[in-house]
Amino acid sequence: MSNHYSAANARADEVFDALGDPTRRQIIARLRPGPTPVGKLADQLTIGRPAVSKHLRVLEGAGLVRHESRGTRNLYALAPEGMAVAQQWLVGMWDTALAAYADAVDAAVEEQSTRQVKASARSQRPSRRKRTGPGGSA
Numbered sequence: 001m002s003n004h005y006s007a008a009n010a011r012a013d014e015v016f017d018a019l020g021d022p023t024r025r026q027i028i029a030r031l032r033p034g035p036t037p038v039g040k041l042a043d044q045l046t047i048g049r050p051a052v053s054k055h056l057r058v059l060e061g062a063g064l065v066r067h068e069s070r071g072t073r074n075l076y077a078l079a080p081e082g083m084a085v086a087q088q089w090l091v092g093m094w095d096t097a098l099a100a101y102a103d104a105v106d107a108a109v110e111e112q113s114t115r116q117v118k119a120s121a122r123s124q125r126p127s128r129r130k131r132t133g134p135g136g137s138a
Helices: 003-019 024-030 038-044 049-061 080-124
Strands: 065-070 072-077
Touching: 003 024, 003 049, 003 080, 024 038, 024 049, 024 065, 024 072, 038 049, 038 072, 049 065, 049 072, 065 080
Parallel strands: none
Antiparallel strands: 065 072
């Protein structure tokens, strides 16, 4: 395994760990319209401003949100590059799953084709049984 692969996986782990919390996913959803102050996020959630700030720090650490100070306001916005990490990981998993599915379908088709060839060969062979007459003799 290369260092790049390990670094990419560590980054994806960080993103998915951050997204594993339902409150953080709610925060991400509420940031979709654009930069939002912490106070407004806190008003929309069932947790207080200090807890929202802690969740935002985790999301920022994972690269999912950006922080910008404008005067006395702290605005947070989505960071698309953080979502790109999750998307790339999911695409890699999806590609692997699809390839495995395609291999399984190919194997099933091959097996079915082999069965049909064997069945066809058996049906074309002449029968080796002795035919008996009405009295049971040949």
